[in-house]
Amino acid sequence: MPAGTQVDYDGLIPNNIGLNADPALRRALETWHPGYIDWWKGSGPAGFQDSLVYLRTAIGVDPEGWARFGFVKMPDYRWGILLAPAVEGRRIGFGAHKGEPAWQDVPGEYRAALRRLLVIQGDTEPASVEQQRHLGATAPSLYDLRNLFQVNVEEGRHLWAMVYLLQKYFGRDGREEAEDLLRRRSGDPDAPRMLGAFNEATPDWLSFFLFTFFTDRDGKMQLAALAQSAFDPLSRTCRFMLTEEAHHMFVGDTGIQRIVQRTLEAMRAAGIDDPTDTDRVRALGVIDLPTLQRKMNLHFSLTLDLFGNELSSNAANAYTAGLKGRYREDKIDDDHLLRDATYPVLRWRDGVAAIEPAPALSALNMRLRDDYVAECEHGVARWNKAIAAAGYDFRLILPHVGFNRRIGAFAGAPIAPDGAVLDTAAWQARRDAFLPSAADGAYIESLMRPVAVPGQYAPWIAPPRAGIDNKPGDFEYVRMAE
Numbered sequence: 001m002p003a004g005t006q007v008d009y010d011g012l013i014p015n016n017i018g019l020n021a022d023p024a025l026r027r028a029l030e031t032w033h034p035g036y037i038d039w040w041k042g043s044g045p046a047g048f049q050d051s052l053v054y055l056r057t058a059i060g061v062d063p064e065g066w067a068r069f070g071f072v073k074m075p076d077y078r079w080g081i082l083l084a085p086a087v088e089g090r091r092i093g094f095g096a097h098k099g100e101p102a103w104q105d106v107p108g109e110y111r112a113a114l115r116r117l118l119v120i121q122g123d124t125e126p127a128s129v130e131q132q133r134h135l136g137a138t139a140p141s142l143y144d145l146r147n148l149f150q151v152n153v154e155e156g157r158h159l160w161a162m163v164y165l166l167q168k169y170f171g172r173d174g175r176e177e178a179e180d181l182l183r184r185r186s187g188d189p190d191a192p193r194m195l196g197a198f199n200e201a202t203p204d205w206l207s208f209f210l211f212t213f214f215t216d217r218d219g220k221m222q223l224a225a226l227a228q229s230a231f232d233p234l235s236r237t238c239r240f241m242l243t244e245e246a247h248h249m250f251v252g253d254t255g256i257q258r259i260v261q262r263t264l265e266a267m268r269a270a271g272i273d274d275p276t277d278t279d280r281v282r283a284l285g286v287i288d289l290p291t292l293q294r295k296m297n298l299h300f301s302l303t304l305d306l307f308g309n310e311l312s313s314n315a316a317n318a319y320t321a322g323l324k325g326r327y328r329e330d331k332i333d334d335d336h337l338l339r340d341a342t343y344p345v346l347r348w349r350d351g352v353a354a355i356e357p358a359p360a361l362s363a364l365n366m367r368l369r370d371d372y373v374a375e376c377e378h379g380v381a382r383w384n385k386a387i388a389a390a391g392y393d394f395r396l397i398l399p400h401v402g403f404n405r406r407i408g409a410f411a412g413a414p415i416a417p418d419g420a421v422l423d424t425a426a427w428q429a430r431r432d433a434f435l436p437s438a439a440d441g442a443y444i445e446s447l448m449r450p451v452a453v454p455g456q457y458a459p460w461i462a463p464p465r466a467g468i469d470n471k472p473g474d475f476e477y478v479r480m481a482e
């Protein structure tokens, strides 16, 4: 069995890091644990804490069979510390230390930079759980309710993953950061979460599906970049997190697909030929495609801000130090140093968006964002295929990357979703055509009525093609507490 495959499942904290042989770390984690459970109960899913939920729990790190399904009360979920197996003889793949053996400890000169990356990554995980806290009350089915909770417990585990690294490798500083990760709250004016998108509301299930499609996918890209790290424990941690992340994006992708499918069916049945006839479509109790488009515009633009500035010395330094690589760094065919390379960057110059070559090292955030946008395009193309197959002349689009931005070159630029450059007054006047309006929000909210009968679905969303863990259509994924 390769090193690190064996999972100790007996103690309080399941792990494959040999926690029993590391009493100091064990004490730190066990000291942190009660605060985590308090946070989970106070800021995690509202209600349902005594319900039995059909969850998958990570019990191993073998790609073939790492999870076990069963009914669990969420506070009893076994949040564990699991690292992907070590790669024998792993060497650093990029930056100034390229070719040297990967580090099993943090070089002193990089402590501050690495700690910052771990804290930012760790901060997003509980933030998303807080943002989704109230969605259980309006779930469109028990299947969806279970998926929400699956995502939530795994984001909780991702917090554990970062807390492990902080407590094991950063001593007292790390323990303080771990406490602070439980102290900040999404949207709290005094102690907000660190990144903008994680202080926004996730008020309804359409937002939830778009969040898991767009924002969890930023998680995937960032984790993939950190999985390349010279710091081997971080690489192994992120590689295992990525196996869980796939399901989060599946929930988002299929959630939107099911919404689109239901809307198309309802429009066809009612003889509606114009998908932009919002009044008639809404009278059917389904989500009209223009509203979906406005919600997409919001979630995509919020998520693009998470990539930071297009040109960033933080990103350049992290790369040269070997802390954070590019997406699929190990599959890229170049010198992995980037000292002389350039990369085309979209800039905002005198009111015009223009591509200019920039030093590739400075442009790493832009590059990761480009890889991200390309992936998003694939998902949107799948949704459009269903729309075209139903015979409708309507396409969902990703808005221009300069639309509705707060971070980077396009912050505040009055660019429309189609890329047209407006003046600020014209942009403001058309705001409700670009982004969800108060009326859109009220309409979506009016649809959010919970459905808790096994096998039944709210009228605005189609059932999934298959059950979780091959369960039948009427499976009771969540058994409510009496």
Ligand code: BYC
Binding pocket: 117, 118, 120, 121, 124, 125, 128, 155, 194, 195, 196, 197, 215, 216, 217, 218, 219, 220, 222, 223, 305, 306, 307, 308, 309, 310, 311, 312, 313, 314, 315, 324, 365, 407
């Ligand atoms: N909001 O040099 P720059 C996930 C700050 S999602 C607020 O361009 P850098 C998940 C920035 O911190 C993945 N502030 O930044 C998804 C910097 O501040 P300082 C999370 C922002 O470092 C769903 C200053 O602006 N993981 O896992 O190149 C559910 C200058 O910026 C924002 C990571 O992000 C913002 N949006 O890039 C659950 C990976 N953007 O230091 C979970 C770790 C920038 O000058 N983080 N700023 O005070 C990173 O790699 C980088 O920190 C960032 C920013 C890519 C986020």
Ligand code: FE
Binding pocket: 125, 154, 155, 158, 219
């Ligand atoms: Fe996560």
Ligand code: FE
Binding pocket: 155, 216, 219, 245, 248
């Ligand atoms: Fe996620």
